Amino acid sequence: MATERPLVLPGETIDPSLIPSHPKNPLRLGPGLRHIPPTDIVPTVAGQLITNPAKNSMWIEYNSNRYIPSPNDVLLAQILRSTTDFYLCTISPHTAPATLPHLAFESATKKTRPVLLPGQLVYARVTLANKHMDPELECVSATTGKAEGLGPITGPGCVFDVSLGFARRLLMARSREDGGVGVLEMLGGEEGGGLAFETAVGRNGKVWVGSESARTVVLVGRALQETDRGGLGVEGQRRLVKRLVREMR
Amino acid sequence: MTATTAPEAALGVLPRSDGSAKYSHAGYTVTASVNGPIEAQRRDEHAYEAHVDVIVRPAAGVGGTRERHLEALLQASLSQLILVKNFPRSLIQIVLQVEDSPENDYVNTKLVQASLNFAIMPALMQTAVLALLSAGVPMRATATATAVAVVHQDGAKRTIVEPSPREIETAESVHALAFTSHGGLLLAESEGDFTVKEWDDLYETAKGICCRSAPAKEGMAMVLDDEESAGTDMRQFLRSTMESKVAADLHWK
Amino acid sequence: MPREAEPSLNERQFVAQAIQENLRLDGRELDQYRPLELTFGDQYGVADVTLGKTRVLAKATAEVTVPYADRPLDGIFTIATELSPMTSPAFEVNRPTETEVLLSRLLEKTVRRSGALDTESLCLVAGQKCWSVRVDVHVLSHDGNLIDAACAAVVAALRHFRKPDTSMEGGLLTVYTPAEREPVPLSWLHSPFCVTWSFFGEEGEMAVLDATWIEEQVRVGSCTVSLNKHGEICQIAKLGGTPVEAVALLQCTSVALAKVKEFSDLLDTRLAEDLKRRDKGGFMAELRAENDR
Numbered sequence: 001m002a003t004e005r006p007l008v009l010p011g012e013t014i015d016p017s018l019i020p021s022h023p024k025n026p027l028r029l030g031p032g033l034r035h036i037p038p039t040d041i042v043p044t045v046a047g048q049l050i051t052n053p054a055k056n057s058m059w060i061e062y063n064s065n066r067y068i069p070s071p072n073d074v075l076l077a078q079i080l081r082s083t084t085d086f087y088l089c090t091i092s093p094h095t096a097p098a099t100l101p102h103l104a105f106e107s108a109t110k111k112t113r114p115v116l117l118p119g120q121l122v123y124a125r126v127t128l129a130n131k132h133m134d135p136e137l138e139c140v141s142a143t144t145g146k147a148e149g150l151g152p153i154t155g156p157g158c159v160f161d162v163s164l165g166f167a168r169r170l171l172m173a174r175s176r177e178d179g180g181v182g183v184l185e186m187l188g189g190e191e192g193g194g195l196a197f198e199t200a201v202g203r204n205g206k207v208w209v210g211s212e213s214a215r216t217v218v219l220v221g222r223a224l225q226e227t228d229r230g231g232l233g234v235e236g237q238r239r240l241v242k243r244l245v246r247e248m249r
Numbered sequence: 250m251t252a253t254t255a256p257e258a259a260l261g262v263l264p265r266s267d268g269s270a271k272y273s274h275a276g277y278t279v280t281a282s283v284n285g286p287i288e289a290q291r292r293d294e295h296a297y298e299a300h301v302d303v304i305v306r307p308a309a310g311v312g313g314t315r316e317r318h319l320e321a322l323l324q325a326s327l328s329q330l331i332l333v334k335n336f337p338r339s340l341i342q343i344v345l346q347v348e349d350s351p352e353n354d355y356v357n358t359k360l361v362q363a364s365l366n367f368a369i370m371p372a373l374m375q376t377a378v379l380a381l382l383s384a385g386v387p388m389r390a391t392a393t394a395t396a397v398a399v400v401h402q403d404g405a406k407r408t409i410v411e412p413s414p415r416e417i418e419t420a421e422s423v424h425a426l427a428f429t430s431h432g433g434l435l436l437a438e439s440e441g442d443f444t445v446k447e448w449d450d451l452y453e454t455a456k457g458i459c460c461r462s463a464p465a466k467e468g469m470a471m472v473l474d475d476e477e478s479a480g481t482d483m484r485q486f487l488r489s490t491m492e493s494k495v496a497a498d499l500h501w502k
Numbered sequence: 503m504p505r506e507a508e509p510s511l512n513e514r515q516f517v518a519q520a521i522q523e524n525l526r527l528d529g530r531e532l533d534q535y536r537p538l539e540l541t542f543g544d545q546y547g548v549a550d551v552t553l554g555k556t557r558v559l560a561k562a563t564a565e566v567t568v569p570y571a572d573r574p575l576d577g578i579f580t581i582a583t584e585l586s587p588m589t590s591p592a593f594e595v596n597r598p599t600e601t602e603v604l605l606s607r608l609l610e611k612t613v614r615r616s617g618a619l620d621t622e623s624l625c626l627v628a629g630q631k632c633w634s635v636r637v638d639v640h641v642l643s644h645d646g647n648l649i650d651a652a653c654a655a656v657v658a659a660l661r662h663f664r665k666p667d668t669s670m671e672g673g674l675l676t677v678y679t680p681a682e683r684e685p686v687p688l689s690w691l692h693s694p695f696c697v698t699w700s701f702f703g704e705e706g707e708m709a710v711l712d713a714t715w716i717e718e719q720v721r722v723g724s725c726t727v728s729l730n731k732h733g734e735i736c737q738i739a740k741l742g743g744t745p746v747e748a749v750a751l752l753q754c755t756s757v758a759l760a761k762v763k764e765f766s767d768l769l770d771t772r773l774a775e776d777l778k779r780r781d782k783g784g785f786m787a788e789l790r791a792e793n794d795r
Binding site for chain 3: 078090094120121153157159160217218219
Binding site: 047061068095 | 285286336337339382385387388390488494501502
């Protein structure tokens, strides 16, 4: 395993034998790599080099705390203020605000547009992310015109900060198998005694946990944060869930 | 008084910043935090690249011109390492807090006006690089740094790696050198009297410490041999530090 | 200028409501502190206090200087608090914010004006030479309750600190370097600690200890009580916010006393441990025994 996923540091040369070569597909570079024409591929961050010969792609797997927007990411944004045509939202602290047009909500028209107060959370998708421009968000699918789960977040619940890598693992389609996180399933399943809660995971390292019971929200939030910080495996998560459920009773 | 000790580092020590590192070596302990890319102030905003802001804070007393000088040097060097073009109009803020510096037991220091010297440069540089790596800020290359002093001893000149404050006081010249992981010279600052020959020698010594596993090693194998015991392999240290961090982050893979 | 991130409306509502149900986001009791950790540096006078994700480093230093003209018999004692951008990018260098001013004033009142350090003992030659003791407070990470953490760090740093030994012979003052004579501790009178209560609810009826950053953003008022383990109150600061019942405040002070006793014990234990660590092989003890004779 170790030979397949070597550690790379910024500026190191990548062993050419590791670069996938597919006869037809173009080579795709993921995060953490840059191409210096004509032929050099150089890592820019410290992490594990992952290659996928089937898709002819390669990227660097690493964890960080600072979110850099990229299109089609779903995230939890916070309304900063409203202007005539759009809302300004904060995606991560101390960064330039993103714009969320008033019309980018389900069935919003010029006359019926949602009224959101400053500080309100919205679950949104990034439509435009460009290093020279402020990012743009939407709360509606451009193709179907439906919200598809996006939109303002209401109801009792709270936001918990996690690392970007953990947020990404939570969002994986098969998070337990591929990402090694089963903590949410366990909390809702038999280990957690079937707690009732809902979550919205943002790629910007924020997880909203909602439930009628404040106790459940706190329990789920703590389980998420401790799993992330402690770097717990699936077995560790099971023990954590059992311990927390016992403590919070 | 600290002898030449092995460098130690811990990453991610400050949970609320994007990246952080605590590094101690040769009696110096420095903690760094990195935040960025964040919104830059209007006066620091560059249309095509990120502004790198370096702040050096002494352990005691108020910072003065010497700190500003170190900041300017570090800023110039780190801007070369960071891919600043990736984040136009933003700010990458690096705060270096000196926690401990070796004390000269033979002198009572005045501390209200802090005065740092070049010997702390390698520790600052190394901490900054580690914190940047921990924050995942895209970089062109990594860097390693060391300090070298030339002392006059028993009628002969001798170079000392990572000099103690006592040695700095008696040294004829003190030099701080940093190299990128490609083996290029990133920073060279000197203080005192020295000849070109001396500088060439200490350049080789410093390069031996900073770039030991460099491909260009063969040419200077001779120099390396007698310096083997003098210092730690900084590049190897950087690598093993990052290895454990990445392994901890990606335990689930 | 990057502004400080604010908690969202959802978070504010939740935190306030959860506290009404005796619940905190990190699962603590309302009157429970986060684990307080205290470590000392290799040098004398460096103390590192960690309170959950809040971390404060204090460093004490001393130098010989001229006393103030109006106080010829007193030494000089200053506490320097400057919040660097390390705390949060919202803090700017050389531009004090309200947080910073409040913090330094409270530390000043608690440690300096309560006479914790005997400033007269810092005088060397009346009107001519005295020690100037300075404590630099560096906030490395801010997750609420800076005041309590910073106060503990300052007190710990000063208790740990050793200043160079001096002697007077025929009007000639000699300051010995650490190599010549073992430095001596400061003349310390009592150890005050701060305990900060945060109030929640319409009428501030819920009192919470050791608030995190988000709780500090939501609270309706706060009150800092400074006292030592003998129950002597150095100051009480309640700066604005919702009025609180006097009886509730009395209750708070008595809980604060219990907490301060815990802090004092922790500090004493850590100082003793540190002394033992420095005293490898009893060499120091031997030296000290000789000095006593």
